[in-house]
Amino acid sequence: MSLPATDRPYFRSRHLEFIVVGVLLLLLTVIFPLLNAHGLLSDFTITLWGKYLCYALLAISVDLLWGYTGLLSLGQALFFSLGGYMFGMYLMLQIGMLGSYAKSGQNPNGLPDFMVFLGHTFLPPFWRPFQSFGFSVLMVFVIPGLLALAFGFLAFRSRIKGVYFSILTQALTYGAALMFFRNDFTMGGNNGFTDFKLILGHSLVDNDTGPATMRGLFIASALVLLTVCLFCHWLNGTKFGLVRQAIRDGENRVLFSGYATANFKLFVFVVAAFIAAVGGALFVPQAGIINPDQMTPDKSIEAVVWVAVGGRGTLIGPIIGAISINALRSWATQAYPDSWLIILGLIFLLVVLFLPGGMVSLPGKIKALRKSQGKPVEPAVARA
């Protein structure tokens, strides 16, 4: 008599979306590197798309909070940057004797160049473990995760909601940016980290072997994105997924149904921080730089725009949004370098006004339009 949950049409469309995302990402993982290896796709394009995929991870992190849980975080770029910085520390220490100061014999200990410039003669103790790749990767999760845990715990326990939560997250990322701008924080100051040479012994800059390393980073980014999508898809199907969206639509009802909503929000906040952080860690070797500019509030707001344009509360929306807006940016900053922010603002405005569901809602809208032209409108039934 009673149907198993998966037989319901509402679940079928969810699975369809995941299959589409999965197939596209798998194709991307295989086809782009293959084309690149045979010289049909430029090294520049591979690195560019690798960065898009990292941005897609940041967008998913925003969507997990905003689209699915109703928490508009304007500070997700902080976790992206922190992940980037943690992995950047490893990359900085890999430079070693290949740095500019070392070449001219002014850096016998192989310190990162910015430290030599600031007059350091030995490595600050907290930098030392970052010689290890494993430890650095661990810290990519631990540091952003701990920050999200502490901030989320305080914010959600105090029942900070809505615009107050948004403002606090913005303040958090701004405060962190100011801290990272300071030279005596020994994280590179306003120049941040750059001039990376090696990752796990593979060259990032060599003319012969560099492209293969970049291909590897692209494949890693695509696989991580695929894994994150798989995880999100699984999460959407659990009771946790139901509770999370119920919090978005009516937190009081959830609270009065016996759920400690603060714990659910905290869990999502920490998971979102992990996802943003791993995106940042993959971004840094591909972009070749990380600096505190990435932490300023406008970076986080931009990620919110990607999600709004792509379609929030969906799996595929943030990915489409992040890739298309950044592709547009790559083009526009060359064609119309002064007008990019105006173009971005205009797109956001148009989407909010005319396409609140984002790009993913377009096919449905077109279908509905065609139907309404052909025959009289049928009464709305929630079988969609």
Place this chain on the structure above:
Amino acid sequence: MSHPILTVEDVSKTYDGFKAISDLNFYLFEGELRTVIGPNGAGKSTFFDLITGRAKPDKGKIEFGFEPDSHDLTDLNEYEINRLGIGRKFQTPSVYVEHTVWDNLVLSLKGPRGVFASLFKRQSSTDRDRIADLLKLIRLDGKRDWKAGLLAHGEKQWLEIGMLLAQDSKVLLVDEPAAGMSDEETHRTGDLLISLAGKHSIIVIEHDMTFVKQIARDNPVTVLHQGHVLCEGKFEEVQSDPKVREVYLGRGKHGTR
């Protein structure tokens, strides 16, 4: 003589100088179906807020259960109170509009409420049967896959009652269940509440006097006025009480004067 399952003694609550509840004493006995009436601003919804932990009293005692297993509700928050076995239906139907009717009930079904339990919990066939039974009871089995937001107002009320039943709470606090329902639906809601009494202890807040008369029958009715109990008794007694007529039933006459 059964024990009171809910004890409210000397409770006061002031909002910005306005005494929403003042020195309120109220006892709900096990299995009882109690109707609470009172003019607007009498403190009915604040009364529910205090019991369910949404608001904290300035003074007084609110206890759930009886010795040796009693709990001071003033120390607990909303979800802890709900877990003890007090469920609440809000005045405006609050269902999860983006979830299907089925999922609304899944979320309400009695069971573990933790983050990790919700990650790994699978629906058992007992759960599904229970939900299917509830859907029949609230007459929404044909609309199980509808988004709750698309239901009519009366259907949302029923769904929320269904959600309350899914929680299997000992005490049900039901705020204006018949609002927005047709006469026939109202009557059915009354029958449902009557059938639930005994197994659950119920407090119903209501304005519709036909409905109050239907569910009150021989059960006591409590009249709230200016944050305290004006009188308590059977519907007919309350209806003929001159104090009540003055503050509540008489208001219509004053209003048209």
